[in-house]
Amino acid sequence: MLTLYDFLPSGNGYKVRLLLSQLDIPFKLVEKNILKGETRTPEFLAINPDGRIPTVQFDDGRTLAQSNAIIFYFAEGTAFLPNDRFERAQALQWMFFEQYSHEPYIAVARFWIHELHKREEWADRLKERWQKGYQALDIMERHLQGHRFFAGDSYSIADISLYAYTHVAEQGDFDLSRYPSIRGWLDRVADQPGHVLITQSVFG
């Protein structure tokens, strides 16, 4: 059976858990607590030299890392990856946007505040995270004013990728009340068949 090395509060891990659940693919969950350095042990670095979760391991021992590459792998040939070549590239465009312009600000602010409880101590460093995080949300809002989803007309891994940290952005003290189109999209994503919550460990 597929093994997923993961840390349950992680939005990056949640992307994989959500898609595998929606695809009905069973997996064995092996928790690695990043707060305790469990992804930096020699044993785990042999599985992923980059020392990060999520990482999946197939029965034959092969491994795959990077949340967005993992969900691309499992989405190929399914309705979660657009059939159209341009829309497939659009999905990747938003997924690279997520890792470059969204996650480093929105996920990191959430991690510092919600996991590390450094809101007061790191107030200065948080300012840049909030400013750039809001820039990412502004771009998402603008796109969603004219579109129901991020790539093509239907729910795809681009939505899963952006949903993961956007739907918990308030845990990083981002105010989503000013983003009506994002809030409508969050509801549409949560309404998809097979949706699970970030705190739900399916099959695990």
Add this chain to the structure above:
Amino acid sequence: MLTLYDFLPSGNGYKVRLLLSQLDIPFKLVEKNILKGETRTPEFLAINPDGRIPTVQFDDGRTLAQSNAIIFYFAEGTAFLPNDRFERAQALQWMFFEQYSHEPYIAVARFWIHELHKREEWADRLKERWQKGYQALDIMERHLQGHRFFAGDSYSIADISLYAYTHVAEQGDFDLSRYPSIRGWLDRVADQPGHVLITQSVFG
């Protein structure tokens, strides 16, 4: 004809220029000087709301951004994207690694030193960039000790993606002399048919 909005010193733009050259796809180059704010004008934000180069525009007006999404689009169906599903995901794994763990450190250090000439003024901020950039290079070196290329056995867009800023890392004061496997791989990439230099503006 395809239009490429680009800034010639950009490694992200170079990925697209290099692949289009190797695929023999002609394009019209429109330079946008990011040092002069030319990607933040209302006119350019209408083309890419994220205000970044590279961005491509097709004849029908559709646009695509994010260097790695653009090269994925053009590589589909060619030898530059692995045919095998797992190797395709491996290519994406390395491309997401590039945007998350490599470019923010190696490209940014190069930009600050080589383009903005802030080596002395920003010495403190550069320390973190060097430290994390070397971590990325360590991971690449370790992979290349056992492999000729990053995804499967042949040159692909994963190599183009990582080559773009690695081959000019010394402009960010990274010392590549300690990385023999990376240096061997840089030579293999530069030896590929149709290779162009970052300073060469092909078809432009």
